[in-house]
Amino acid sequence: MEIKYLSSREVYEKLDMDSCIGLMEEVFAALSNGEVENVVRSMLNTGEGGLLGIMPGLIPSKHAIGAKLITIFHDNYLQGLPSHQGIVAVYDTTNGTLKGICDGTSITAIRTGAVSAVATKYMSRPESTRLALLGSGVQAGTHLDAIACVRDIREVTVWSNSPESMNSFIERYSKKYPGITIKGCETAQEAVKDADIICTVTPSHTPILKGEWVKAGTHINAVGACAKRDRELDSECVRKSKLICDAYSSCMAEAGDYLIPLEEGVFGEDHLLGDLGGVVTGKVTARTSDDDITCFEALGLAAEDVICADWLLSK
Numbered sequence: 001m002e003i004k005y006l007s008s009r010e011v012y013e014k015l016d017m018d019s020c021i022g023l024m025e026e027v028f029a030a031l032s033n034g035e036v037e038n039v040v041r042s043m044l045n046t047g048e049g050g051l052l053g054i055m056p057g058l059i060p061s062k063h064a065i066g067a068k069l070i071t072i073f074h075d076n077y078l079q080g081l082p083s084h085q086g087i088v089a090v091y092d093t094t095n096g097t098l099k100g101i102c103d104g105t106s107i108t109a110i111r112t113g114a115v116s117a118v119a120t121k122y123m124s125r126p127e128s129t130r131l132a133l134l135g136s137g138v139q140a141g142t143h144l145d146a147i148a149c150v151r152d153i154r155e156v157t158v159w160s161n162s163p164e165s166m167n168s169f170i171e172r173y174s175k176k177y178p179g180i181t182i183k184g185c186e187t188a189q190e191a192v193k194d195a196d197i198i199c200t201v202t203p204s205h206t207p208i209l210k211g212e213w214v215k216a217g218t219h220i221n222a223v224g225a226c227a228k229r230d231r232e233l234d235s236e237c238v239r240k241s242k243l244i245c246d247a248y249s250s251c252m253a254e255a256g257d258y259l260i261p262l263e264e265g266v267f268g269e270d271h272l273l274g275d276l277g278g279v280v281t282g283k284v285t286a287r288t289s290d291d292d293i294t295c296f297e298a299l300g301l302a303a304e305d306v307i308c309a310d311w312l313l314s315k
């Protein structure tokens, strides 16, 4: 059997951010309308510092069923390796034929930023120009690419635990976006104090963003913590926010940002207002005033990967 395979280079060449944002908007609307199936990720511990995630999804309108297989090694940045490495395989639902396989490292990098861009488009104040990035790795880069597609970003403040990673991020992205001022910060508090949009994109297990630092009107994309016991936001930050998740099933299984304060009794289950598909289709409204703080909790869904790979393989 000859297998069609798209490498990381081919994915980066073909999956431009604007197209990916369009695909994410489409898949979240379909999820909300019950037209897509998505299985919560299974995780297997490698026993040697990492995890294997198995993520199946079905998109009937595209005759596409598939899965992402991805390893997650959070300390890989210390060796210059990506934290997420994987593949996405897609089959034809009508006859079970393998449509092909795509590099999943690049799809994960691009689609995660694109999902946050959809949340930002619907939830942030339209006049937002200042973006804060907590973390300066792969996701920080694709989040800058993505958020700049939906808002007129003029200033970026960055903070991470590694000055080396932060400085190389600033050098690389200042060249890529000469019209945007990109400034490194010594603390997370300094980075977020004037921000209109904050993206948390670190593998930290404990809060790096405190509610007391976040000004009225800010939109937060909480992206880095994807396990029950991990969180990047403190309880006050989540309590102050109008909270939207990517999917209830994933949020209940994996979102420490929400589950830890829920367990502490800081708020009840009704604090979670809905999912992104509900926001995209107009069933749920997150922001009702310019002073609201809104927060999108991203865990990452298989359907996001399958729709990207199917789109790439059909080109």
Ligand SMILES: NC(=O)c1ccc[n+]([C@@H]2O[C@H](COP(=O)([O-])OP(=O)(O)OC[C@H]3O[C@@H](n4cnc5c(N)ncnc54)[C@H](O)[C@@H]3O)[C@@H](O)[C@H]2O)c1
Binding pocket: 072, 074, 076, 077, 082, 083, 084, 108, 112, 134, 135, 136, 137, 138, 139, 140, 159, 160, 161, 162, 165, 166, 201, 202, 203, 204, 205, 208, 223, 224, 225, 226, 298, 299, 300, 301
């Ligand atoms: N929600 C999703 O769909 C989704 C998808 C992909 C990745 N992620 C998560 O996003 C996070 C970032 O992924 P990435 O690919 O950019 O990783 P990366 O390894 O490329 O970058 C991580 C960055 O965080 C910084 N960092 C590490 N530990 C930190 C800490 N304790 N405090 C502050 N900064 C810290 C590092 O210096 C680096 O700049 C990971 O936790 C990853 O699991 C989520």
